[in-house]
Amino acid sequence: MRDRAERAAERRPRPETRSVARWGSAERVLALQRTAGNVATARTLARNVLPPPPGFDHTRIHGALAHLKALGLPTDALDGIVDQLRFVKGGPQPSFQPGLLNDDVELSERYLSGVEQTTLDGPPIVGANPEALFHELTHAFMYFHRKDADLEAILAEARTAYTGSPMQDGSASEDPARVLQEAAAEYVGGRVATYFGAVQTLSSASAKGALTQAVVDRAAKEYDRGMAVRVYGYEERGGLFSLQTKEVQSAANIPERLRGYLDARILANRFAEHFADDPSLRSFTPGP
Ligand SMILES: [Zn+2]
Numbered sequence: 001m002r003d004r005a006e007r008a009a010e011r012r013p014r015p016e017t018r019s020v021a022r023w024g025s026a027e028r029v030l031a032l033q034r035t036a037g038n039v040a041t042a043r044t045l046a047r048n049v050l051p052p053p054p055g056f057d058h059t060r061i062h063g064a065l066a067h068l069k070a071l072g073l074p075t076d077a078l079d080g081i082v083d084q085l086r087f088v089k090g091g092p093q094p095s096f097q098p099g100l101l102n103d104d105v106e107l108s109e110r111y112l113s114g115v116e117q118t119t120l121d122g123p124p125i126v127g128a129n130p131e132a133l134f135h136e137l138t139h140a141f142m143y144f145h146r147k148d149a150d151l152e153a154i155l156a157e158a159r160t161a162y163t164g165s166p167m168q169d170g171s172a173s174e175d176p177a178r179v180l181q182e183a184a185a186e187y188v189g190g191r192v193a194t195y196f197g198a199v200q201t202l203s204s205a206s207a208k209g210a211l212t213q214a215v216v217d218r219a220a221k222e223y224d225r226g227m228a229v230r231v232y233g234y235e236e237r238g239g240l241f242s243l244q245t246k247e248v249q250s251a252a253n254i255p256e257r258l259r260g261y262l263d264a265r266i267l268a269n270r271f272a273e274h275f276a277d278d279p280s281l282r283s284f285t286p287g288p
Contacts, residue, residue: 227272
């Protein structure tokens with residue numbers, strides 16, 4: 001049993017706790033507002049000035065992309081920018097972080113080895129979906145090519161199209177540049193996921209001797225539905241005073257010229273709009 005003095009000491013807040021508690025919420029918000037910019041700046045500087053963070057060499061990334069290519073995915077364009085990037089150890093899902101001296105893709109060992117172990121007839125590996133890598137490398141590709149005459153014009157047009165464009169929550173877009181970036185990356189990732197989902201479904205059914213007409217029909221329907229999606233992108237709201245950001249999804253169609261650019265330049269026009277027009281998918285036929 002503890003004595004009274006001990007319990008009294010426990011109740012007494014420690015000095016740093018007390019000083020925080022004394023602050024009103026407005027003061028805390030202002031302090032965060034003052035430091036948020038500095039934190040972001042310090043992070044960027046640290047990434048560029050300090051010794052290279054632990055990461056993955058380019059050979060390994062080329063290898064992972066070659067593996068995805070062997071599984072039928074169009075990786076050539078994105079493989080072409082790999083040597084301009086650093087691949088550093090990061091969170092569970094990949095992300096692209098442009099910087100002052102280095103442009104980084106952050107990804108985890110778990111994600112990368114999951115991609116390397118992905119097969120067509122095995123179950124999808126949780127937390128290692130190929131579309132996430134396509135998504136982030138699309139951000140990087142557009143960043144590196146943003147001053148190209150063709151892309152610059154397409155981006156200007158798309159920014160206009162997304163300015164004040166409808167969002168899923170009924171509001172209007174406040175950050176058209178962000179919506180546009182995410183729409184482009186999600187479009188590429190979405191098509192990769194749609195195609196790859198169909199191939200994996202059909203391959204795994206085939207490997208198990210379970211490829212029936214119903215499986216093919218379902219895969220075809222899913223594929224056509226996925227490839228028909230045109231609404232992509234989101235923007236982040238809040239963060240300064242609410243202290244929490246939320247993603248608001250776009251409700252607008254991706255501009256056709258931007259879509260055409262992504263199909264041609266990144267996806268090498270690999271994906272047919274309809275299941276019936278893709279020879280590699282059509283080759284899956286139910287057994288007798
Ligand atoms: Zn993104």
